[in-house]
Amino acid sequence: MVHPILFLQFFRELLAPLHIAPASADAIAYTWLIIVILLLVSVIATKTIKAVPTGMQNFMEVVIGGIENMIVETMGEHGRPFFPLVATLAIFILISNLIGLIPGFFPPTANINTTAACAIVVFVMTHVVGIKEHGAGYIKHFLGPIVWLAPMMFFIEVIGHLSRVISLTLRLFGNMNGHELVLMIFFGLAPFLVPLPMMLMGVLVSFIQAFVFMLLAMIYIQGSLEHAH
Amino acid sequence: MSFFTMCMLAAGFGMAIGAFGTGIGQGLAVKSAVEGVSRNPGASGKILTTMMIGLAMIESLAIYVLVVCLIILFANPYKDIAVKLAETVVAK
Numbered sequence A: 001m002v003h004p005i006l007f008l009q010f011f012r013e014l015l016a017p018l019h020i021a022p023a024s025a026d027a028i029a030y031t032w033l034i035i036v037i038l039l040l041v042s043v044i045a046t047k048t049i050k051a052v053p054t055g056m057q058n059f060m061e062v063v064i065g066g067i068e069n070m071i072v073e074t075m076g077e078h079g080r081p082f083f084p085l086v087a088t089l090a091i092f093i094l095i096s097n098l099i100g101l102i103p104g105f106f107p108p109t110a111n112i113n114t115t116a117a118c119a120i121v122v123f124v125m126t127h128v129v130g131i132k133e134h135g136a137g138y139i140k141h142f143l144g145p146i147v148w149l150a151p152m153m154f155f156i157e158v159i160g161h162l163s164r165v166i167s168l169t170l171r172l173f174g175n176m177n178g179h180e181l182v183l184m185i186f187f188g189l190a191p192f193l194v195p196l197p198m199m200l201m202g203v204l205v206s207f208i209q210a211f212v213f214m215l216l217a218m219i220y221i222q223g224s225l226e227h228a229h
Numbered sequence B: 001m002s003f004f005t006m007c008m009l010a011a012g013f014g015m016a017i018g019a020f021g022t023g024i025g026q027g028l029a030v031k032s033a034v035e036g037v038s039r040n041p042g043a044s045g046k047i048l049t050t051m052m053i054g055l056a057m058i059e060s061l062a063i064y065v066l067v068v069c070l071i072i073l074f075a076n077p078y079k080d081i082a083v084k085l086a087e088t089v090v091a092k
Helices: A009-020 A022-046 A053-074 A077-099 A112-142 A147-187 A194-226 B003-039 B040-075 B079-091
Strands: none
Touching: A022 A053, A022 A077, A022 A112, A053 A077, A053 A194, A077 A112, A077 A147, A077 A194, A112 A147, A112 A194, A147 A194, A147 B040, A194 B040, B003 B040, B003 B079
């Protein structure tokens, strides 16, 4: 189901020579738009940095301070090096989700490719961190507590790790795409005032899903950093 | 019955059963959270945060059901086979 009316719809024809479907071209176009928006916000916030912040710098300090507090709370002090990754994912997913509520805009996270990309980044980071921290002993994470159950535990742990990628992807994609589908159907059936409660729920769901993605990323990386049972 | 009718029935019933289980699960989670807040109103911040995380986890099960139903309806892998079979029947 392709979204009917979008501001950046001309990207569908621009990207068509690369054999990209219209739905993916929408997601790519709006991802670029979000990159530009976030760059602008960063430039405005850091243009003249003051010791007592005002305006956009104040707002961004609140956001970044909040994320940093949550990282130290969940992962402890050795989680600080992962702050850029987690904060980037959280802010990108939050803005992507929220941008879908404006008529004429399409949330890139409603496309499974965007959410799969975010989930695969977290998955690869988990294992890279585990191997860097524990070296070859990282395999002990997969073997479980009892020694002679190790072969069975290995398969169960591998399936569990793979299911993390799938669950991260599908949770974010399903929430955003389901919301978009419901809005499209409501706009087709009863466009006057009826989609409003759905949009209110959309705001709530956007915040919660971004928060849950960030929290799960932190918990997975924390699970790789700590010692095996 | 025709292939596409069965697809619609499967998607509808599947989503309904998925939503049923999720509703009960989330209801139990909210029940415990509200009880916790009523016993200890000072801890309401942490309890609500944990409740939100739990609700998002449980909701993701219903989202998996939704994705399967969407696949059945919109990206059905057997659609081409069904259409070809229907054409052979009509051609007779």
